[in-house]
Amino acid sequence: LLILALDPPTGVDAFSWSMRIAEEVGDLVHGVKIGLPLVLDIGLQRVGDLLSVFKGIKIADLKLADIGDVMCLTLERLASIGIDAVIAHAFVGFRGAIDKLSSRCRELGVKLILVVSMSHPGSSEIMDEVIDKLVDVARRACAWGVVAPATRLDVVRYVRSQLPEAKILCPGVGVQGASPGDALCAGADYEIVGRLITRSDSPRRSALEVLEMQRKKLAICRR
Amino acid sequence: LLILALDPPTGVDAFSWSMRIAEEVGDLVHGVKIGLPLVLDIGLQRVGDLLSVFKGIKIADLKLADIGDVMCLTLERLASIGIDAVIAHAFVGFRGAIDKLSSRCRELGVKLILVVSMSHPGSSEIMDEVIDKLVDVARRACAWGVVAPATRLDVVRYVRSQLPEAKILCPGVGVQGASPGDALCAGADYEIVGRLITRSDSPRRSALEVLEMQRKKLAICRR
Secondary structure, eight states, X not given: OEEEEOOOOTTSOHXXXXXXXXXXXXXXXXXXXXXXXXHHHHHHHHHHHHHTTOXXXXXXXXXXXXXXXXXXXXXXXXXXXXXXXXXXXXXXXXXXXXXXXXXXXXXXXXXXXXXXXXXXXXXXXXXXXXXXXXXXXXXXXXXXXXXXXTTOHHHHHHHHHHOSSSEXXXXXXSTTSBOTTHHHHTTOSEEEEOHHHHTSSOHHHHHHHHHHHHHHHHHHHXX | OEEEEOXXXXXXXXXXXXXXXXXXXXXXXXXXXXXXXXXXXXXXXXXXXXXXXXXXEEEEEEEEOSOHHHHHHHHXXXXXXXOOEEEEEGGXXXXXXIHHHHHHHHXXXXXXXXXXXXXXXXXXXXXXXXHHXXXXXXXXXXXXXXXXXXXXXXXXXXXXXXXXXXXXXXXXXXXXXXXXXXXXXXXXXXXXXXXXXXTSSSHHHHHHHHHHHHHHHHHHHTO
16 A cells, blocks of 8 residues: 655665665565656666566656657557556546557556646646546546545545546655545555655665554544 | 657667767757657667757657656756756646746756647647646746647647747647648747658658748748
8 A cells, every 4th residue: 555656866876776765665565656857867777677676566657648659659668677557647638648558558568547636736726627527538548547646635535436446546645744544544545655765764664654654544544 | 940859760779760860950950859758768868969969959858747846856857968948738737836847947047848739639628628727827937938739720829829929839740740831820930840851761851841841831821
């Protein structure tokens, strides 16, 4: 229920920094999520080496938001290094975009995760106003999962009500403000935690603490 | 008025393929646009080497669509290899997203280009319905430019009427269906051409032909 967001700070050797974290918590977390800055820093092949240390689901969070053909080209490259799931934006729409990406994901055995809401204030300016359409793209694509912010539990609950089958992944836990376990109680399947673990003196101890907090919260809310 | 979209086909050596095209047309085109698949293929440093062959504006079209802090991390890496302009999605909204990216762009001397409409059919499902809000994000960010599809000239005209000062860059010319010069006549500043040039037997001759077609169309429509 815990996915690690592996985002190195600026100014460190991104590969050794990431590898150290990976070796500390790779067996504990249920998945790992890497972003574009890390890919630019260390290149695709070394991202593959890094991800092989993790046991769980390996997610490329490049927030794909292009026409279908271009997203498929990116997907093929990600699949070649062992990525299990890719994150794309539902707002590019279905036809000629998510439809193509979704088909190619199925062919390659890669899970598709679509962003339907984000954690920053600007998400309410445009995306939140069309959330039903974003959710509908996820429904039409039979997306394996969707992203919704742990910082806004009402959004998580709404998405859960609209998409009973999809996995919900929630960033925003820890430094961004949400407490471990709260999004799970609101209907999420995974919480994504970055700095709370990666910037800790002991990433392993912090990951264990997050898992324990999740367990305690769930024991109460599912009682 | 011509920007080259440098997107290598699958299965070629992306670096030598791109370098050959660059050397043929690097002095002719007014800019070059590279995308995520190429960056994944050859890595950031070699993208920098490649771009140095071009005289005009160097645009990174990674369609950034994340929270502001993450987009800024990507921007810093792109600026370090000599990118002049980055393309991001207006869809993520202003606060905590485009506001931060826009400020950091100004600090680094990188031009900001925002997508307000796209060329695929799915663009009409969600983005076109909120185009005024997307245009408003571009206005608030004082974006240097915006992207609108050459395949839909009514959209180009509308964006021009709403954003008199912004540069309008139009993909979709050539293989995707639009003729060189038509978007310019509709108010665009640059047309983005890919395969019509890159897949030609003689990229240089094809680029010269596109420039000539643009000149002829403009001579008529601006008469």
